[in-house]
Every structure is written in C-alpha cells, then in structure tokens.
Amino acid sequence: MISVRHLSKTYHNPDGSSLQVLKDVNCEIGKGEIISIIGPSGTGKSTFLRALNLLDRPTSGEIIIDGENILRKGYPAHLLRQKMGMVFQSFNLFPHMTVLENISLAPVKLLGMSKADADAQSLELLRTVGLAGKADVYPDSLSGGQKQRVAIARCLAMRPEVILFDEPTSALDPSMTGEVLSVIRQLAQQGMTMLIVTHEMKFARDVSTRIFFMNEGVIWEDGSPEQIFLHPQRSATKAFVQQINKLVFDIAGAEDFDFYGMYSQMKAFCVKYDVAAKADAVVQIAEKMCRDVLEGHYPLTVRLSHAGINDETTLDFMLEGYSSSPLAGVPSGSAALAAVKGLSREIVEELTTRGFRIKIIV
Numbered sequence: 001m002i003s004v005r006h007l008s009k010t011y012h013n014p015d016g017s018s019l020q021v022l023k024d025v026n027c028e029i030g031k032g033e034i035i036s037i038i039g040p041s042g043t044g045k046s047t048f049l050r051a052l053n054l055l056d057r058p059t060s061g062e063i064i065i066d067g068e069n070i071l072r073k074g075y076p077a078h079l080l081r082q083k084m085g086m087v088f089q090s091f092n093l094f095p096h097m098t099v100l101e102n103i104s105l106a107p108v109k110l111l112g113m114s115k116a117d118a119d120a121q122s123l124e125l126l127r128t129v130g131l132a133g134k135a136d137v138y139p140d141s142l143s144g145g146q147k148q149r150v151a152i153a154r155c156l157a158m159r160p161e162v163i164l165f166d167e168p169t170s171a172l173d174p175s176m177t178g179e180v181l182s183v184i185r186q187l188a189q190q191g192m193t194m195l196i197v198t199h200e201m202k203f204a205r206d207v208s209t210r211i212f213f214m215n216e217g218v219i220w221e222d223g224s225p226e227q228i229f230l231h232p233q234r235s236a237t238k239a240f241v242q243q244i245n246k247l248v249f250d251i252a253g254a255e256d257f258d259f260y261g262m263y264s265q266m267k268a269f270c271v272k273y274d275v276a277a278k279a280d281a282v283v284q285i286a287e288k289m290c291r292d293v294l295e296g297h298y299p300l301t302v303r304l305s306h307a308g309i310n311d312e313t314t315l316d317f318m319l320e321g322y323s324s325s326p327l328a329g330v331p332s333g334s335a336a337l338a339a340v341k342g343l344s345r346e347i348v349e350e351l352t353t354r355g356f357r358i359k360i361i362v
C-alpha cells in the first residue's frame with residue numbers, strides 16, 4: 001500500500017547550518033498494518049509522518065502510495081488528504097466552531113458532502129468515540145482527552161484509509177490517556193491502517209502488528225512487537241526498550257532527611273511515568289517502610305523505578321552491610337508490615353553484594 005524508498009530530509013537553518021533529520025528511510029507498509037514508531041526524541045519520527053502526509057517536503061526519495069509517487073511534481077495533494085488522515089499531539093481543533101462543525105467542515109468542503117449528510121455522519125462518529133452528547137459544545141469546554149477524541153472523529157469524517165498519529169496522548173493528563181488509547185484500539189480492531197508515534201510502550205506492544213524503532217534518522221530496527229521488545233537485535237534498540245526510569249534517595253539518618261519531600265517526588269514520578277493510579281500505594285508503602293518497618297535502620301537507600309515495557313513499578317529498600325533480612329526482626333503482628341503486604345503485588349527479599357534488599361513490586 002505504501003512504499004518508502006531512500007527518504008531523506010535536511011533542514012537548512014537561517015544561520016547557514018543544516019541538519020539531516022531523515023537519512024535513508026525505507027519501508028513497506030501493508031493494508032491493515034498497525035505500526036507503532038518508537039525511539040528517542042529528535043530522531044525524525046514527526047518529520048517522517050509529516051513527509052508521508054505531505055505536510056513537509058522531503059529532500060529526496062520516493063513515497064509510493066497505491067502505485068503513485070506522491071512526491072512527484074504536480075501530484076494533487078488533496079487526493080492524498082482523502083486517503084490519509086493525521087492526528088496531532090495538540091488536537092488542532094477550531095475554537096470558534098462547535099464540535100459538530102469541527103467534524104463536518106472537511107467532508108463538506110473537500111468531499112462535497114451535503115451539510116445534512118456530513119452532520120449525520122459527525123453524530124455517528126461522535127457516538128463511536130463516546131461523545132454523543134457533545135455535538136453542540138465548543139472545544140474549550142472539553143477535557144484534553146475529549147478534545148483528542150473529537151480530533152480522531154474529525155479525522156475519521158474524511159473516511160481515510162490510513163491514519164497517522166503523532167504522540168496522540170503526550171499532551172494529556174495521565175488520567176486521560178486511557179480513553180484516547182481505547183479509541184485507537186477500537187480502530188485497530190476494525191482493521192484501520194495506522195502509524196502511531198508513541199511513548200506508550202505497553203500500548204505499542206499490545207496493539208501493533210509491527211514496530212519501527214527509529215534512531216538517528218533511520219528505521220534502525222523493524223519487527224514484530226515480540227522481536228523488538230523481547231528480542232531486539234541491535235544494542236541501541238535494546239537500550240531503548242529496556243530503559244528503566246529511576247528515582248533514588250539515600251537516607252543517612254532520620255533527622256536530616258526530608259521524608260515529605262521524598263513522598264512528593266515519588267508521587268510526581270508516578271504521574272510522569274503514567275502510573276498515577278499507583279502513586280498512593282507507592283507513597284503509603286514508602287511511608288510505612290521508612291517510618292515503621294525499617295525505623296532506625298540507616299543508612300537506607302530507597303529506589304523507585306518503573307519499566308515501561310512491562311509496566312512494572314518497584315520500590316527497593318537497600319540496607320548496606322546487612323546479611324539477613326531486616327524484616328526478620330519485625331514483630332509478626334506489625335500492622336505496618338501487614339499494610340505493606342496488602343498494598344504490594346510481590347515482595348522479594350534478597351542478599352546482594354552490597355547488603356540486603358527488599359524489593360516490593362507495586
């Protein structure tokens with residue numbers, strides 16, 4: 001359906017310097033494929049999507065869609081707009097138009113649909129994205145997640161064969177990413193061809209038929225979700241997909257340590273890495289462990305980490321120099337320890353080279 005051959009893009013800056021953002025991108029994309037594009041920022045993911053949609057002119061190469069090179073001189077861009085839609089991080093809705101008007105605009109203007117037909121279609125699309133009651137409101141009165149669902153409905157109104165998503169959930173409050181990802185999942189089930197630039201690794205793994213790992217302006221590795229996430233061939237891919245985000249605190253003693261500061265940083269970490277729902281449990285476990293269970297055991301290192309790939313959030317409590325579990329000395333009836341157990345998925349106690357570690361999976 002889409003063939004990309006030797007695509008490259010160089011930006012020339014006003015100061016005379018230039019930057020080659022896409023180096024030699026090659027791929028074949030079949031109908032019905034759902035491809036997640038992952039990779040570090042600045043590696044050309046957005047530039048690639050914009051090139052596919054003719055929003056940005058590549059420097060060289062070919063993009064063949066249904067047998068036609070869309071980069072050839074004189075190719076009618078409006079034909080492409082009917083085949084391919086794009087959803088942006090920042091919604092791009094018209095603020096002075098109602099939700100319904102936003103969705104009906106393009107089909108009337110570009111497809112020549114009657115206003116009545118377009119409105120009927122818009123209402124149907126609003127139902128599919130779960131916003132049937134919002135037809136007559138203005139975008140400003142909607143939450144970010146609702147705006148993005150309207151943007152998806154607007155894109156669907158053009159009846160595209162392919163949809164490009166550029167980080168559709170990055171601008172959203174973590175509590176709203178789920179509703180947008182659900183709508184994309186639903187489109188996937190209906191067989192829509194999609195390219196999705198995303199940082200949501202778990203979503204990418206679940207929903208995609210294929211993953212492109214982009215790095216340094218090329219598709220560095222291309223494979224099934226299983227290949228890319230579980231058996232990456234190249235070291236840069238491996239480093240990217242296995243990255244773990246960490247927050248570490250060294251507590252020398254109870255007097256000079258700002259425990260409340262630590263709890264609020266932990267909470268912010270959970271929000272940042274999209275596990276806001278676990279924030280309360282994380283803070284309660286940290287509190288009960290530091291204040292009650294491990295009280296008096298210093299120096300204590302506390303580490304909070306999150307691995308996007310399996311969505312696992314872990315709290316580690318490290319006691320240097322210990323050769324046995326500090327939990328052994330905790331009275332069996334300890335309410336704090338019982339509470340910690342109740343809040344955690346798994347507790348692993350292990351001897352390490354530095355001391356004893358209690359690993360709590362939240």
Ligand SMILES: Nc1ncnc2c1ncn2[C@@H]1O[C@H](COP(=O)(O)OP(=O)(O)O)[C@@H](O)[C@H]1O
Nearest residue numbers: 011012019021040041042043044045046047048
């Ligand atoms: N219009 C532009 N002019 C100059 N440089 C740009 C322009 N757009 C993007 N870039 C640069 O190109 C690089 C890749 O950008 P982008 O495609 O947005 O990466 P990604 O989406 O992977 O984060 C970045 O270094 C960015 O600063």
Ligand SMILES: [Mg+2]
Nearest residue numbers: 045046047166
């Ligand atoms: Mg980008």
